[in-house]
Amino acid sequence: MRQMKFVDALREGMIEEMRRDPDVFQIGEAIGGMQGGIFGVTKGLEEEFGKDRVIETAISEGALGGVAVGAAAFGMRPVVEIMFGSLMTLVVDEVHNQAGSLYYVSGGKIPCPMVIRTCNWMRIISGPHHCGNLDATFMNSPGVKLVIPSTPYDAKGLIKASIRDNDPVVFMEYSPLYTLKGDVPEEEYIVPIGKADIKREGKDVTVITYGVGVHDALGAAEELEKEGVSVEVLDLRTVLPYDKDAIRKSVAKTSRVVITYEGYKTGGIGAEIAAFIAEECIEDLSAPILRVAGKDVPCPSNRRLIEGISIGMKDVVDAIRKLMA
Amino acid sequence: MRQMKFVDALREGMIEEMRRDPDVFQIGEAIGGMQGGIFGVTKGLEEEFGKDRVIETAISEGALGGVAVGAAAFGMRPVVEIMFGSLMTLVVDEVHNQAGSLYYVSGGKIPCPMVIRTCNWMRIISGPHHCGNLDATFMNSPGVKLVIPSTPYDAKGLIKASIRDNDPVVFMEYSPLYTLKGDVPEEEYIVPIGKADIKREGKDVTVITYGVGVHDALGAAEELEKEGVSVEVLDLRTVLPYDKDAIRKSVAKTSRVVITYEGYKTGGIGAEIAAFIAEECIEDLSAPILRVAGKDVPCPSNRRLIEGISIGMKDVVDAIRKLMA
Amino acid sequence: MQPTSGEMLGIYETMLLIRTTELKMVELFKKGEIEGHMLPCLGQEAIPASLAKVYADTDYLVTGHRGGGHYVARGCDYNALWAELYGRVDGVTKGRGGQIHLMDMTKKAMTGNAVVGQQWGIATGAGFVARKRGVMVVAVGGEGSTNRGVFHESLNMAAVQKLPILYVIEYNDRQMWNVCSETTAGERIATRALAYGMEGASVDGNDVLAIHAKAAEFVRKIREGSGPCLLECITAKWTDSVSNLRNLPENVEAMKKPDFDPVLRFETRLRIDGVLTDSLDLQIKENVRQKLQGALSFALASPVPDRYDGIDEVYSQPV
């Protein structure tokens, strides 16, 4: 099958949707020209679709959030790029209060088909204002969907689904994944929102994760296979609303759970997943639910210090070993 | 002992701190005059302390958040009122990115002694932009403290501790509690940040909660006592960082946990508490961890519909009965 | 370009309908027959009524929290308004949003929001749609909302993109308990437009013809591609909210003067000009009365929602 980089697959998904539907447009800071945003995701789009559909803006995140809601409410399909994840702090009202409540509070009359894309710029040496991860901020927002792909295939399929979706979607990318290569079919396809994906089957432990975490988990699974431990890797893909059935099934099978995610541990996405399991699947568990996540320390601008607070494959391995002990 | 309303105790705490320390000041929208904010919390403060220490502002929440950080960094102790809880969406960057990281990222050199007070305006008929509860938004913010009192005594003691604290504190009140009366000593006292409080001892079930939830839990405990069920009510008081020891001890004693809070269930504060227990105390548990929380539905402006989505004492009773069955 | 006599009578009728609607709302709230948070635009009726004669049916309307008058003036579903106030299933938002979230998208009217200032960003988004569809946006908010940063971000973005948006400021010098001298710097809100190279003007917001004239001029320019303009209408609200009725005319003598009462003022003007006769006035008032009566009956006949109504409408598509 065709091999593609994550960033190219994602872009291809957006291009297909823009060709299909003239009401889809892109807006954000420095997204135009041949640059196409700091990560090049929208590279070349302006050339094909023009300045009216690939709209450059000032540093005005609040207005960008508002534009998403307003353009969606009045019938277009905006795709907003927020330059990096820690700036999502600046659109919380627009997502949580405005977009999240609109369909319900309008009596089911005003859908809000908007996508806010951003990139969690992790593992770079740039300090806490650049390396944040605001995913958990949108976990307590009814009406909002939170989609986080881990592979080129999912990135393309999920961005297409997100653009077509009639509800507001926060779509989070992870900078270390952009260059990742993977299978991407030539034929059109969609990855449905709300469905998790078993990225690797296993029977002893389930690692529940999303985004970059998936790759840590897959690495850990491979490592542990050598020791005879069979690890299932459950990629949530849609983090809100998350796929409860998939979690239930996997937990029933393995009875052990590790949740891993790159954000700060306390109050992170993993909290909800663990709480759900502790509430609805506790009888299936034979061990504590472990969370492998970043330390609760603002990201420093220093390689050594980053080592001290961040997680990786090894930490997932350690957690699994602990559970199997 | 002296009986006082929650709102008066809270105000008294702030007045004492303003008298004690000339660097404490209040700032917010409509907080001055004899009105003292929509809930009257700062009533009369302008008269005593003048317009320089009780500062009226425009509808500019972003600047208010910035003022908190800047005034704190340069050595004063701002107390900011954000008019109601669902507007906390507008200060997420100031709290999460700026205040939360400042002490750490300055190399432990710039403390940020600010308090942002707000009121979760629950159980009123006013729609989703007024009745939100953004507590969970600040649960994934290292460096931030989240304090939520449930009684007049705690309100006074905790606001004093929060103002004296050298870290940024988000202080959340609940409108239904303002008129609640309770014991408040004449002598000065402080309630330490970071310490939970057993509001009622019990041995069969622990209800972990905070804010208004404490009163639902206490009501439920009383109700269930008649049936011979002994309920322990653990009031977190400081929600971040929360008191892990207190939780551990209580869970070890009762082996059953209900967590109740007024916000939306998914991704709420209860998720973190449940996840902590599922990670560190699972061996002590003899039952699933139940969360009794609001439905994941934006708050409607309609009494009947509010009934359909909100929780109360009865729901806590039901959850406990389920655990005891 | 003064409105025709017919248009003027239309504006007058709209003002009366808003006035009658909101006084009824206040009355029923006081009696406890309807409940919730409600923000009347009593005293400001000239603005929605005049604007509605200037923009086209195909244009978009976005307001903030005090949008009830605009909802009515726009011709949004009037029966559904009353069903909404009564919290019934036939309410325009099925009884969910209440008075501060009135929205009727069949009329392209988002006339509700309760986070002050957020309408400016939303209107900017509507502006991109309007530009594509060849229509324009009328965006409305109080002067207090212009102190929110998103107002400034929106004006800048709209000016750069030359979006077809008429920004309308309802300047009533009050933000809940605050007055502008405590909160708002600069002489006039209209000057805030200049920072973005945008045209701005202030008019007497209790004077129908002044509003109409300037709004019509701006709308023409906008349709010709000028980009956004800003119209500040100086007015006075009689009351902030139904739960805080201190300033109603029955309480405050000054409010009874024609200057404070745009309806009375316009009526006087129409009579002096010979546009309004006694018999016409009677007929218009009867129209308004019937419309209100019809809507009240409609509302009261509409069922109260089931308490679980809507819990499956948080997402538009099942997940």
Next chain:
Amino acid sequence: MQPTSGEMLGIYETMLLIRTTELKMVELFKKGEIEGHMLPCLGQEAIPASLAKVYADTDYLVTGHRGGGHYVARGCDYNALWAELYGRVDGVTKGRGGQIHLMDMTKKAMTGNAVVGQQWGIATGAGFVARKRGVMVVAVGGEGSTNRGVFHESLNMAAVQKLPILYVIEYNDRQMWNVCSETTAGERIATRALAYGMEGASVDGNDVLAIHAKAAEFVRKIREGSGPCLLECITAKWTDSVSNLRNLPENVEAMKKPDFDPVLRFETRLRIDGVLTDSLDLQIKENVRQKLQGALSFALASPVPDRYDGIDEVYSQPV
């Protein structure tokens, strides 16, 4: 009120120190000896150097992301700057913040932030403190940051409260890959002040004496209680970030012209005026060289932090 010869030489030395520091930073980054995100102010040195001679030692300084020059001009710990760039424990933030979070509160200087525009709100908070302590605030940001709403909220609040704040805009017509014509409406940023009844002015930001004169005038007014003023300095940055060095003079011919190089321009001026002689110049350059050498040695002698350093410094008090 022109600076004295001594002050001018001081400004020149500061500019040279900034220039030398940042060129070294670029060089070491290219060599891979230091790493991370760094935003030089090459080409903009006139602004920090001139301002530092206008405000007092007791005043407060708050900048955005491009604050390195202001850190140096303010006289913040120079050795600690280099230890910071090397990520060592003696860095001004113990190697945690890096170049975009340089802050030295012993000098009342918060010269780091990476969320564009947030410095405006923070500076407003500092303004309340300054008002109480009888000092003033110098707040600095790029023109792009004035499109963030909080800029507007801050100007309005500062104007209403008559806070002693000098807002300084470093207008370099670039926001990463964007130019102002794509993003920013209105003629000059200085006019944005007018909306709040605040005085604003634009000066040639590569001209030391122009900046100095206008800033000194504003500072005097502010100390006399005028409330805030806004000074826009038109300049050009040579490069956006160390990881994107396209515009360095070695690459772009135009950058070698004195107009584009404020250091060269000021040097020429000082020579024409007879203030700077060859021997003085040598001495100044030697001072700068020694300062840099000393700091580099200091930095390299400082230990690399333990990987767990700071995980117990998230809160200032144990909980």
